[in-house]
Amino acid sequence: MFTVYHHPFSPSCRFVRLALSEYETRFDLTVEQVWRPREAFLKLNPAGEVPVVVENEGPPLCGAAVIMEYLEDTRGFAAGKRRLMPDHPDARAEVRRLTEWFLSKFQEEVSGPFVSERIYKVEMPPSAGGGAPDSASLRAARTNMRHHLRYLGYLVATRDWLAGDTITFADLAAAAALSSVDYLGEVPWQEDEAARAWYARMKSRPSFRPILGESARGVRPAPHYADLDF
């Protein structure tokens, strides 16, 4: 049994929930508002960040990459055909590169600004930085979004899945990151058919269902957000 400390709209947290679901593990969710530091949470993760996962009475696993590698170390072999990490070192490097791309680079340039400005700031008290979104930051994120969507489209047009022939952690990372932005209606799907078709496949997986049912305080989802045929 896993406990997941998360925020519902954090792409890294969505990635971890997708991975745990794909591996058919059972987990409880605890929402952590990282802008209100709780001492008990800082003991789990001195960095004060989500996601953190605890398996049974085990030590805290801090951060999406750490959790991914832990799942590979403890569940990879047994997962058989459902394994989310390939065998060959070169292919593993490609999965890790793209996972990091979407959870770090895309996060810095696109999903981080969108989610902070339009979701977290609504939940935050003014003393923690809450308030109106910064329009310059949103404008930059919109420009960056188009570059990333084109890169994603290029990759999935030349491969069956993002990192190769089978679905891997990289697909979950990219879909998790896009889903938070898509909630806000900020993914211009009409610009890239290959990316759209790939996301439609991801969205229809059972692991995605809980994520499509979520809603943020004071922010309605884009009309097509939960629509499998968008």
Place this chain on the structure above:
Amino acid sequence: MFTVYHHPFSPSCRFVRLALSEYETRFDLTVEQVWRPREAFLKLNPAGEVPVVVENEGPPLCGAAVIMEYLEDTRGFAAGKRRLMPDHPDARAEVRRLTEWFLSKFQEEVSGPFVSERIYKVEMPPSAGGGAPDSASLRAARTNMRHHLRYLGYLVATRDWLAGDTITFADLAAAAALSSVDYLGEVPWQEDEAARAWYARMKSRPSFRPILGESARGVRPAPHYADLDF
């Protein structure tokens, strides 16, 4: 044979060089000034970032974490007692957490600002952001430095090495990150004896020697930088 695309003062690149040396591999170095994007380099890593490592005719390995896991996948078992990653999944998670701490969080809060403001900006043309360092950024980095040094000191005072009983990738990551800051004389070693003693051990390893011999354009090293008994 490895080729390493790097910048001499990038902590992530220093980490990779240390890891390759500890595993007694042969490698060539190519300096990449990432603020002057070269098309051939962007083909290797579309993210445009160092480090990138290529083994023989293999595909590019992009980013410190990807390279670390590749070394573990391809060299870990054969390294025997020199292996830089433990066996147990919990212990592996701790090594990965601390490696990420020093290459991401410490980089964001301390080593990134110091190296950008005091080393890269000297090398950069004004059009790419070169010029005088930003003193507010340096002040913030100095404050953050003390918190990180205390955390490092706490960890190495309670364990033989940073992540446990043996030296691991985490020690290399932390030492790499500190070395770039120490060049600039910005590590207040007198504030934490345990951290100082640990760094003295790291510094005296043969893998560290090339790093202690480096110099940045227009910036002298702190007098104790290469001194093993500082």
